[in-house]
Amino acid sequence: xxxxxxxxxxxxxxxxxxxxxxxxxxxxxxxxxxxxxxxxxxxxxxxxxxxxxxxxxxxxxxxxxxxxxxxxxxxxxxxxxxxxxxxxxxxxxxxxxxxxxxxxxxxxxxxxxxxxxxxxxxxxxxxxxxxxxxxxxxxxxxxxxxxxxxxxxxxxxxxxxxxxxxxxxxxxxxxxxxxxxx
Amino acid sequence: xxxxxxxxxxxxxxxxxxxxxxxxxxxxxxxxxxxxxxxxxxxxxxxxxxxxxxxxxxxxxxxxxxxxxxxxxxxxxxxxxxxxxxxxxxxxxxxxxxxxxxxxxxxxxxxxxxxxxxxxxxxxxxxxxxxxxxxxxxxxxxxxxxxxxxxxxxxxxxxxxxxxxxxxxxxxxxxxxxxxxxxxxxxxxxxxxxxxxxxxxxxxxxxxxxxxxxxxxxxxxxxxxxxxxxxxxxxxxxxxxxxxxxxxxxxxxxxxxxxxxxxxxxxxxxxxxxxxxxxxxxxxxxxxxxxxxxxxxxxxxxxxxxxxxxxxxx
Numbered sequence: 001x002x003x004x005x006x007x008x009x010x011x012x013x014x015x016x017x018x019x020x021x022x023x024x025x026x027x028x029x030x031x032x033x034x035x036x037x038x039x040x041x042x043x044x045x046x047x048x049x050x051x052x053x054x055x056x057x058x059x060x061x062x063x064x065x066x067x068x069x070x071x072x073x074x075x076x077x078x079x080x081x082x083x084x085x086x087x088x089x090x091x092x093x094x095x096x097x098x099x100x101x102x103x104x105x106x107x108x109x110x111x112x113x114x115x116x117x118x119x120x121x122x123x124x125x126x127x128x129x130x131x132x133x134x135x136x137x138x139x140x141x142x143x144x145x146x147x148x149x150x151x152x153x154x155x156x157x158x159x160x161x162x163x164x165x166x167x168x169x170x171x172x173x174x175x176x177x178x179x180x181x182x
Numbered sequence: 183x184x185x186x187x188x189x190x191x192x193x194x195x196x197x198x199x200x201x202x203x204x205x206x207x208x209x210x211x212x213x214x215x216x217x218x219x220x221x222x223x224x225x226x227x228x229x230x231x232x233x234x235x236x237x238x239x240x241x242x243x244x245x246x247x248x249x250x251x252x253x254x255x256x257x258x259x260x261x262x263x264x265x266x267x268x269x270x271x272x273x274x275x276x277x278x279x280x281x282x283x284x285x286x287x288x289x290x291x292x293x294x295x296x297x298x299x300x301x302x303x304x305x306x307x308x309x310x311x312x313x314x315x316x317x318x319x320x321x322x323x324x325x326x327x328x329x330x331x332x333x334x335x336x337x338x339x340x341x342x343x344x345x346x347x348x349x350x351x352x353x354x355x356x357x358x359x360x361x362x363x364x365x366x367x368x369x370x371x372x373x374x375x376x377x378x379x380x381x382x383x384x385x386x387x388x389x390x391x392x393x394x395x396x397x398x399x400x401x402x403x404x405x406x407x408x409x410x411x412x413x414x415x416x417x418x419x420x421x422x423x424x425x426x427x428x429x430x431x432x433x434x435x436x437x438x439x440x441x442x443x444x445x446x447x448x449x450x451x452x453x454x455x456x457x458x459x460x461x462x463x464x465x466x467x468x469x470x471x472x473x474x475x476x477x478x479x480x481x482x483x484x485x486x487x488x489x490x491x492x493x494x495x496x
Contacts, residue, residue, distance in 0.1 A: 086212070
């Protein structure tokens, strides 16, 4: 299957702006950052969580704790995927018990990743609240899941793919829509 | 980016390190490091093998390996059944293949097998569709033990490539030694084996290891030693007149350890014969990682069960 790049929906500047706006929304919404932590879903969600934490620090002067969650072992399609996903480590260096956790991912699509992440997260303790922040919401939900903070809503066709590229993993910051060529 | 790499795991069975490539061994070690994090959580359980069934089929008595496999399977949310030979129909004359076929008819997903005959897991793997994991066969291989030894060594010293590792003890009758030799040489370690002549199989140097009968030569300059259990009651009977004699000539004592590198890593697959292959001072000392090996064994076995169960079959 070959993929053809169809459109660039966010460039470096617009990603920056979206993250800054999301940071403001989070701060306004949670009132105090003292009991709030960010947890990114590996791999790109955790890069976005780090960026978001930097933006929050720029505004309130204090950086919230950031963790990284690997959800491979909680996936509901382990027996269906053709390539066996690599199991990475989860890195959460703080206690999530009683905290407000903002779960961060790059793209919200079917909602299944978030379902896995909720299961995985709750195995670490009982947060007082879990919210969801995503850079791109592309629609097509298969589960009743909704984001609290969205960088950009992008209506897509089901056969399209939204790819978030980040400096940390892909060399540059951009979001593109790809289309299956065949 | 290294952790973005994809690996298609195709081995339904884990029979020995002889049959795994360097990349496959490294992939197991990487996966095990992720599972190690799981074992440090409050809730030490993930749903990766939910709905799968693992049978521990043990034709030879074992406590620690069976418990380790059982815990590993349970922490992956699999269901586990233990079959011990004494209590099974094997005593009524059923063959290994028939036992395998019957287990398969019960819709078991993974068979963990220990057998006193070398090669038994190979035969079983060929005759069933279920995954077969070798938990030790005769004098052949004990892959998960070697993987946990290598995992422990790597987490202590940061690498395997270029390390000087000496395996000391009954090389001839040790499946732990054989699996370690395969794994360590594939990952680029310099391996020395040391034992009395009679406990060194002929032609062993063809595996790419150095052979010596001199314990002091084996430990000098070593980054790590893996001291094997002397089965004086069994395989090694008659080689040494007494345990005291063996300890004098080959045992790792505090005095001997003083001649080694200060930060040498001391491993032992257990159970230890204190005062035979090593002194209590060494077993409980600063350099010993023996209990870490036991802890790491669960993470390594979780990785092996997970990979085998989800192997992409050809």
